Amino acid sequence: MDDSALAGFIPLQNDISAPKDTKLRDAYHEELDSLSHKLVEMTRLARSAMARATTALLDADLRLAEEVISGDEHINKIDTEIEETVFDLMARQQPVAGDLRTLITSLRMSGDLERMGDLAVHIAKTARRRHPESAVPPELQSTVLEMGQVAERMIAKAGSVIASQDVAMGLELDADDDQMDKLHKRLFTLLLAPTWKHGVEPAVDITLAGRYFERFADHAVHVAENVVYLVTGQRPEEINQ
């Protein structure tokens, strides 16, 4: 997209977006900036939810699990606010190409982050369902711990990428995701080993939890990809070619 394609539009009679009305234009740009701050706040909440959910799962900590489950409402609320702001700005401001791209990628990132909160809730619910036992047998604890740490690192990095618009850091998330995939494979190797002696129920729980960690990581990659696209106009696969 190219801003010059839109240069022919000259707003008339519309005080809200008339370029000479500096005060109101500033309000517009403040609203655009607020989207970025809200997205960073969502990454912080999703990171915290994932950290607590992982600990709840490993330690069978019911209190932490409940915190994650009830805290998800906060992430959902910000998602709704972002959606409302985006639709409102689009309707009132006829944004030009660069701002449009910001608005659409904000919607997408917000959707990914909202989903990441849900995935942390799913992990917390697994912990709650198995309480007072831990859903994670001893020989899997280190792998699940590492999956939680990689997930937490990825969402923290995604937050920094949104705040800094650092493309190089955004591209790093692919390597983190490869690490998550390796841990996910290791989990299945351990689950399906002839030495597995915990039966079907823990296997089902671990299978689902593993899937939640892996999807969390995928969404973190999407968030970073959206920032890369926003800054460069290119998808990461185009840059890496």
Added chain:
Amino acid sequence: MDDSALAGFIPLQNDISAPKDTKLRDAYHEELDSLSHKLVEMTRLARSAMARATTALLDADLRLAEEVISGDEHINKIDTEIEETVFDLMARQQPVAGDLRTLITSLRMSGDLERMGDLAVHIAKTARRRHPESAVPPELQSTVLEMGQVAERMIAKAGSVIASQDVAMGLELDADDDQMDKLHKRLFTLLLAPTWKHGVEPAVDITLAGRYFERFADHAVHVAENVVYLVTGQRPEEINQ
């Protein structure tokens, strides 16, 4: 959103979207219509992929599984085309509120449908991994068959809802989704029953396949919700209140 909020904008110097240039305005509306046709085509492809994937899973049919896996490229291609059309129209046409809503919901539905194709591929890959055996033990075959049928019905209905903009039919998908959730629970009951004698590996496969069916249904609900929002300006939960 309200079109009148945008009434102050009068395009100047921009031939492409000048209202008096009927021929080019028609090209614009043809492009908007083409989005709807492409979305319906995606539902058709995702429905076919899900039907084949379910049969491949139940019958351990490697050929059908491979068809689903290689066919996903086609769904992804349409998703990319829709994204390009939406961004192009936004940049060139400064669409007003109603059209903006069409463009943004099209992007979202396309994202859901692309993901539904991925989920059918995941089911097909489960079938392929276990071939020449079936991943589904005899006592689970009827439940898995029903999950596939509900999934297929939901995506077919979502396609009809896009084509007809029928809000009442769009709201029906919630009840279908409840049915999917019941089948999903029955799957776990059977998996975790003391009579389960198939060990951990089939339990892991069925756990993941069950999750894929359930997510497929969730995305079908999202697609229908977007149509309801497009037509009424309200989310289904607001209508049902």
